Amino acid sequence: MYRELDFEVVVIGAGPGGYTCAIKLAQLGLKVAIIEKNKIGGTCLNVGCIPSKTLLHSSQEYYDLKNNKIAQLGILVKDVGLNMQRMMESKDKIVHQLGIGIQSLLQKHKIQCFDDHAFFLDQHTIHLQKQNLQIRAKYFVIATGSEAKTSPNIIVDEQSILTSTGALELREVPESLLVMGGGYIGLEIGSIWSRLGSNVCIVEYSNKIAGQIDSEVSVALQDMMRGQGITFYLNTEVLEVHDNNNNNNLLRVHLSNRDTKESIEIDTSKVLLAIGRTPCTRGLMLEKALVHINEQGFVKVDDAFRTSAEHIYAIGDVIGGAMLAHKASQEAVAVAEIIAGKRGNVNYKTMPSVLYTKPEVASVGPTQAQLDAANIPYKMCKSYFAHNGMAHAALEKEGFVKILYSATTHQIISAYIVGSQASNLLGQITSVMEFGGRIEDLARSFYAHPGFSETIKDAANQ
Template sequence: MAEFDVIVIGAGPGGYVCAIRCAQLGLKTAVVEGRDTLGGTCLNVGCIPSKALLHASHSLHEAEHNFAKMGLTVAKPKVDWKQMLAYKDDVIGQNTKGIEFLFKKNKITWLKGWGSIPEPGKVKVGDEIHGAKNIVIASGSEPSSLPGVTVDNDGGVIVDSTGALALPKVPKSMIVIGAGVIGLELGSVYARLGTKVTVVEYLDHITPGMDTEVQRTFQRILSKQGLDFVLGAAVQETKAAKGKASVTYKLRKDDSEATLEADCVLVATGRRPFTAGLGLESLGVEMEPRGQIRIDDHWRTNVPGIYAIGDAVKGPMLAHKAEDEGMAVAEVIAGRHGHVNYGVIPSVIYTTPEVAAVGKTEQQLKEEGRAYKVGKFSFMGNGRAKAVFQGEGFVKILADKETDRILGAHIIGPAAGDLIHEICVAMEFGASAEDIALTCHAHPTYSEAVREAALACGDGAIHA
């Protein structure tokens, strides 16, 4: 008989949520984790620490630019970088210890160490082998780099997202390679702290895959905040010498070459699945061309008893997507029906303003040839947003032209990451734009902008 009903490899958002749900469903569960703390990349060197620094740097911005406007007279704030990092580490500690508590509460065994799968039904951790009726791979992802780019987080000159969260000092200048979520969030942090930030992006726009109108508006706002952009630039190499760094790139439009210099380079060119050392090749586990584990509609690999979720499989590398898959695969293992609606997975960028999206973009609907209508409302028409100096941005709702069913939404503005969930719930229940338009929204709230955008899908917004 197996020692455990389920062993989950990896204690990130996908892994620990899967384990907790398995335990709630009566399954004897263990989690393999090699870090000294639980929570994976997200809680230790990703989502949580970056949000702490975003909050701290935004508070600095408010003190420097908006306090006086509100009649708050204070001395010019100073940045104590060591204390800011200590605050960030304290936030990490509170969250990771919270996961430890949940493991104890749900009687989940933490198998400390790095795991591998020597054969189906067996997981090796250190010198010990544990039996499991089911194995869930939730090993997450790691930062990816570019040819000609060598990351050295210990040196603090050419770093990835992990190194950028613990630089020895705030650099005077920084080059960010990649204009995706990670690059723009961390670039925003350092720009607020006084760093001269230049973002170099291969494509001719920022935030790949997002609504084009959002992309343009977002870039304009970030430029006003002090970030410079070099778009359509293919990075050739980076160099580090004497505490400085340089980035050489070639413009795609004319093949001209140029070099930028800075105190620090942040390589934010995406992430790749982290599956090394699991023994998947010897097991015969089928893989996707881009390194993800191949699964069926129930998160099963081709090897019986082995499942995979989160960043290790196809789909957006988002913590909440991994969490949903973790709960769903637990249901499947317990003999229930697990489901993830991949059409209603929101994405958020936690800069100021925030950017959030769910469902289809206009570009996707045009490519599909689907008739749609647009309801749009600017935050300049929202009293609450103007009161807190965040009138820039808008809410855009896309609805089917005939049925009025909501197909997607795109928000750039205050609390966009929270506002988007009203649309998520509406889409989950197949609601129309009119359903939102006819729902009373408290005044004054940012959410009124969502209602106004829904009204704009019909006869028109009130405050536009």
């Protein structure tokens, strides 16, 4: 015999979108439940953003010490070693601590949490599989996120052929790693294992790395990463991956250049599939709730995040667009406010995107090519970290700041930062953009001296 419970709002998925939405709804006075079939925190906390950034930081510290970066400052370090087990334990500890923090926030706001798989029985009822429990609600929010996309011709075993999940759990440094995909995930994870000693090559189907990012930025980043020892094959397709019959410990990867049709064979210890992500909608029985999805499996929503069932909303990766945790959390707050009868809105024009390589790449707004294609008149200003005092003091002289602004109104349209602390520096620009600021507003603002942020002022004063 099943039990029944009633809530005003049920959130399905407890990643950055789901738990942020649930907390905001509770703060607005609604009775809320949240359901997560895996772990609180979702992909971002457990197998994505946090573990990858932890390992990016750890691997960079190791790389800098091993390569005596600070020797020119008179600091001498000998016998630098690597304890992979301890590094992974440190990563796991950080993830665990942050998970406890999220759980305590949910408890603080009296949000009932269910560790279970949910699926719709009808438009107002879901069933929890493990607990044989039915839950009815006035509103639902689907925040089930995404998972790594795989290839039908390549079987993932998370031992030799990996997704990002398996690549963040390796306990030994692979002698070599071939990364399928030169997007953000491939570049970041490739960087981790390259720094730790693996021979990394990145195979990208298109003619540039880092997806839709500005072409100048893409070329600059590739040059810098090539200088760190990473090999790139652009405009190249992976045809096949199989065991190397001459060496059981290696995989043989067959590549083909899309222009020249040249065939290339590479033997590698591990292969990482970083070819994108796909929405997690399987098993939700959305058809019973009359919720429509598109051909790619993403949930269709309107401008207010309503699905085809007007009392069911969806946010985050599952609706497509930029698959970013901060996008999901912004949409979460907006949806909570809409459900509570308030005005909720997300300004995607100021949504930042960050690639946590070395150097970091942070961007907001369209590229020059996109502006040219749309015949939008703009001006560009630019400055280099090589001219910044703090960058010299910190031995971080690589990179630049590039800002595009309207040729008529001078309002800031886009910004790209390649360099140390780019992820933090971009916030100053996005804040000005949020208030419709102009390039003059950046130029006239105060910046502490010396500081990396002065590079923004130098650009704005061009």
